[in-house]
Every structure is written in structure tokens, then in C-alpha cells.
Amino acid sequence: NAGVTQTPKFQVLKTGQSMTLQCAQDMNHEYMSWYRQDPGMGLRLIHYSVGAGITDQGEVPNGYNVSRSTTEDFPLRLLSAAPSQTSVYFCASSSGTGPLYFGPGTRLTVL
């Protein structure tokens, strides 16, 4: 099993550009989520999904969209990138009763 995979690993955007961070898992987990990690702020939940077709907002959802058309995939869209979105983004999944497993992360810089 590959576990949780994320692409790209690194990305540089200009302010106002849009992009999609890809996330996939092959563990048949119903639950998936996106976190961002910033120095001094810890990991903060952006959006999550408890199953295909179901998504909801976390602690810091502004500026991001998600969709969950399949159990395996949970992409995160940045609509109009801002410097405040410079961060490391982690996708994660769990079975719902087990622990959360993280992908390798995407380091995003917005200029």
C-alpha cells in the first residue's frame, strides 16, 4: 500500500493564481482531511470529509475549496492564492475509529 500520497511536493505561486493540491489514499478510509502547518501555530484543520460526497469546514477554511467525488481522492483547491496561504499542507485519512495517517506534505510558497 502506498498509504496517503500528495502531489506536488513543492509549489510556488504568484498572488492571485489558483491551483489544486492532490491527495489520494489506498486504504479505503472513509475519513479524509486537510491540515496546514505554520511555525508557532501547529496543525490546523482546513476541511474534512467523512465519505464520498460529504465535506465540511474545519478551523481555517477561508480561501480553500474541497470536493470528494470518490473514496480515494480529496483535492484541495486554492481559489486565489494569497501570501498568507504560504504553508505546509498535509492531507490525512483514517478509518474513523483508528488514528489519522498523514501524507508527505506539500510545501507551498505564495509570492
Add this chain to the structure above:
Amino acid sequence: EDKVVQSPLSLVVHEGDTVTLNCSYEVTNFRSLLWYKQEKKAPTFLFMLTSSGIEKKSGRLSSILDKKELFSILNITATQTGDSAIYLCAVGNMNYGGSQGNLIFGKGTKLSVKP
């Protein structure tokens, strides 16, 4: 407001020392407490605790939860340089549709083990 507080924020020890990392929490509808280790990449899972007073152990690492006093500790005995990392504590609540996965994270304890 739900919160998870870890202490100390950073710690420097020498190889062979024993360390205790602390995690206290205030979370409505508590479901579980988890510990993760983060080196220069993604957090990796260490322990998940749901019952008070039952120690989880893996090699030199162990952890215990006190649901009455709302805290947990992570112990590492005979530390090695490979234990150098940020240790994250996270608490799951049932507010988000009952999912185990919505975790509230503390800011972590940065452990440095010197040879």
C-alpha cells in the same frame, strides 16, 4: 474553545536520559488522545489512548492518559539521537459528526537529544 497545551515547548537532553512530555486538554465530547512524532516530514503515529489509566507501550516509549485530570504524558527512556523530533499531542472530539479523525493539535514539544 477546545484547546490542547503541550509542555515544555522545547527540551534538550543527553543520550541516555529519560524525558517526560506533557499534554493537557480542554475538549468537549472527548473521544481520544493521540501522540505523533514529527521529524522533517509528516507526523507519524505513536499512540492512541481512549481509556484512563491504561499505559500504552512501544519499546522505549510509553504513554498514559488521565481523563479525570485531562492530561497525558509521553515518556521516553534511554533517549537516543534518533529520538530528536517534534512530538505532537492531538485530541479527537465527537463534535464533527463523530469522526475520530478531526483532531485538535497542540503546538508540539521539540526534543533535541545530544550525543
